[in-house]
Amino acid sequence: MFAISLGDDGAELRPLEPWRAEEFLAHMDRGRDFIGQHIALPDFVADLDSARSFLRSYAEKAASDTGRIYGIWTDGTLVGGVLFRTFDATSGTAEAGCWLEPSAAGKGLITRACRVIIDWAVEERGIHRVEWHASVKNGASIAVARRLGMTREGVLRENYPHRGTRTDTEVWAVLAPEWRAAKAGAAS
Numbered sequence: 001m002f003a004i005s006l007g008d009d010g011a012e013l014r015p016l017e018p019w020r021a022e023e024f025l026a027h028m029d030r031g032r033d034f035i036g037q038h039i040a041l042p043d044f045v046a047d048l049d050s051a052r053s054f055l056r057s058y059a060e061k062a063a064s065d066t067g068r069i070y071g072i073w074t075d076g077t078l079v080g081g082v083l084f085r086t087f088d089a090t091s092g093t094a095e096a097g098c099w100l101e102p103s104a105a106g107k108g109l110i111t112r113a114c115r116v117i118i119d120w121a122v123e124e125r126g127i128h129r130v131e132w133h134a135s136v137k138n139g140a141s142i143a144v145a146r147r148l149g150m151t152r153e154g155v156l157r158e159n160y161p162h163r164g165t166r167t168d169t170e171v172w173a174v175l176a177p178e179w180r181a182a183k184a185g186a187a188s
Contacts (some may be wrong), residue, residue: 021052031101087160092128145172
């Protein structure tokens with residue numbers, strides 16, 4: 001197994017695999033209300049079987065090269081994660097996403113972890129376009145998209161039914177040339 005450091009604070013990015021289902025469920029239980037404000041992930045991960053099934057679905061996506069999921073650990077505790085909800089190497093497109101429990105919010109973990117996976121997708125896998133979808137009510141997620149240098153492309157009106165209410169979704173994206181230019185600018 002590998003771990004990628006996310007900075008001097010001891011945070012790490014690691015694969016989130018089915019054998020970690022108990023840990024994933026405990027993490028989801030700690031952050032269920034906070035995470036569920038804008039995304040349905042906590043609704044899908046309600047018990048050990050559903051946690052294992054969710055992680056297994058991403059293991060299958062990784063095996064078929066159609067998605068990936070990674071956990072963020074601080075001090076040995078799973079506190080959030082990032083993923084490629086979709087990943088199409090043939091067309092060069094992917095959709096990144098994230099979640100975080102409240103104890104880890106506001107520390108830049110999601111931005112740092114997303115930089116790692118987007119850079120891998122662009123530089124190693126040849127992905128040309130990485131999308132980011134966020135509820136218009138999710139200011140923290142929209143702020144991540146901005147910090148990642150993404151461009152707001154529009155709003156999908158009432159496209160996402162979440163807990164009985166249809167919500168609008170902002171679509172953000174970064175193209176490979178933009179990603180590389182921003183990286184080059186940060187390096188100089």
